[in-house]
Amino acid sequence: MVLLAVQCPSCEASSFRELLEFGTGYSSRVCEVCGLNFLAPVPTDEDLKVMYASFEQSYPSRDIVDSENDFVAFARDRFSFVTERVDKSKEGRLLEIGSSYGLFLNLFKETPWEVHGVEPSVLPASFSKQDLALKNVQNCMLDEADFGQKGFDVICSFHVIEHLRNPKKMLLTARKLLKNDGRLFIATPNLIELETNIIHYFFLRHGLHLMQCTPRTLESMLRRCGFEMVSCRQEEDRPAECGSMIVEAKKSSYGGVGSPAEYEYALKFCRKMQKMKRRLSEKFAGWAEGGLDVAVYGAGVHTRGLLELLDEEGLAISVQTIYDDNPAKVGGRLCDIPVKAFREDRLGDIDLIVVSSLAAEKQIIDRLEGIVNGENVKIFGIYRDIVV
Ligand SMILES: [Zn+2]
Numbered sequence: 001m002v003l004l005a006v007q008c009p010s011c012e013a014s015s016f017r018e019l020l021e022f023g024t025g026y027s028s029r030v031c032e033v034c035g036l037n038f039l040a041p042v043p044t045d046e047d048l049k050v051m052y053a054s055f056e057q058s059y060p061s062r063d064i065v066d067s068e069n070d071f072v073a074f075a076r077d078r079f080s081f082v083t084e085r086v087d088k089s090k091e092g093r094l095l096e097i098g099s100s101y102g103l104f105l106n107l108f109k110e111t112p113w114e115v116h117g118v119e120p121s122v123l124p125a126s127f128s129k130q131d132l133a134l135k136n137v138q139n140c141m142l143d144e145a146d147f148g149q150k151g152f153d154v155i156c157s158f159h160v161i162e163h164l165r166n167p168k169k170m171l172l173t174a175r176k177l178l179k180n181d182g183r184l185f186i187a188t189p190n191l192i193e194l195e196t197n198i199i200h201y202f203f204l205r206h207g208l209h210l211m212q213c214t215p216r217t218l219e220s221m222l223r224r225c226g227f228e229m230v231s232c233r234q235e236e237d238r239p240a241e242c243g244s245m246i247v248e249a250k251k252s253s254y255g256g257v258g259s260p261a262e263y264e265y266a267l268k269f270c271r272k273m274q275k276m277k278r279r280l281s282e283k284f285a286g287w288a289e290g291g292l293d294v295a296v297y298g299a300g301v302h303t304r305g306l307l308e309l310l311d312e313e314g315l316a317i318s319v320q321t322i323y324d325d326n327p328a329k330v331g332g333r334l335c336d337i338p339v340k341a342f343r344e345d346r347l348g349d350i351d352l353i354v355v356s357s358l359a360a361e362k363q364i365i366d367r368l369e370g371i372v373n374g375e376n377v378k379i380f381g382i383y384r385d386i387v388v
Pocket residue numbers: 008009010011012013031032033034035036
């Protein structure tokens with residue numbers, strides 16, 4: 001791994017405090033000037049490619065458009081946020097940076113809007129073009145894309161900016177592409193809401209989320225790139241978008257400085273993460289000591305993060321089985337543990353099922369409690385039952 005020099009991705013200061021070591025070579029830092037929480041060292045493009053390639057297998061299948069799932073729910077939610085602020089009945093030009101499978105752009109088919117997307121990943125880009133017939137999706141990096149001479153009325157980017165090595169470069173490019181009276185919409189995790197969200201531990205420790213913004217640190221970065229925040233919605237009450245925020249911004253004159261007050265949030269975040277990790281490890285160690293056969297429900301990235309965390313403590317071995325509604329999505333195994341479709345008659349010797357899902361924890365627990373009612377199987381919800 002080639003380590004790059006570290007400076008704050010927002011204000012470029014080199015004055016920061018190290019808060020949390022992940023044991024993967026990465027650590028979480030907070031800028032003492034603007035308060036941004038960011039990852040150090042910055043992973044190289046090569047590191048990022050390797051990491052993202054390992055996620056390909058957990059991508060959703062091609063029936064996602066017509067089914068009820070989080071991805072469709074996200075797309076609809078973002079569509080209503082944008083169209084409540086921009087008149088969808090008038091003609092306009094819209095660009096989504098990081099358009100993924102095109103689910104958001106697809107919703108504009110009912111409107112007169114001309115929509116464009118740029119998506120560097122091959123599979124989602126080809127799905128957008130072939131399956132959704134979104135002809136203006138380009139499979140390349142933002143810098144390599146050609147949008148013609150006309151500017152955009154709206155530019156959107158959802159859950160992309162926290163993955164970028166140089167987030168300001170994207171914002172500055174967006175500013176160039178945006179018409180003077182255009183609108184920019186950005187969604188990203190909100191540090192204030194992430195304190196006990198274990199999935200972010202996973203993203204951080206692997207160099208996938210390179211920064212964690214609060215509404216104010218995002219606003220100060222936007223200001224440095226010539227934008228002014230118009231509105232910000234925090235998503236604390238929406239399970240699907242839990243821990244996120246979506247902001248609307250317009251072009252401004254350059255200027256403005258950040259606030260160091262976010263330092264406290266970053267500090268609190270890292271302390272809670274450490275506590276969460278400790279509590280989880282203690283629970284699993286206790287179950288292993290008691291000789292309980294433990295299964296985990298959910299075979300997503302969330303569980304992968306959980307198993308890695310347990311692996312560090314030598315506890316991953318205490319998980320016998322992983323249940324999921326679609327075991328094929330991870331090829332029937334996750335971190336060398338078999339993934340099975342959940343069926344009542346397959347419970348076998350399982351004493352305890354740990355529900356490992358943030359967005360759907362309550363639904364899964366309700367369902368499992370209905371099924372194992374009367375059986376000698378305990379249900380444990382990570383977010384319901386771990387309090388830090
Ligand atoms: Zn800074």
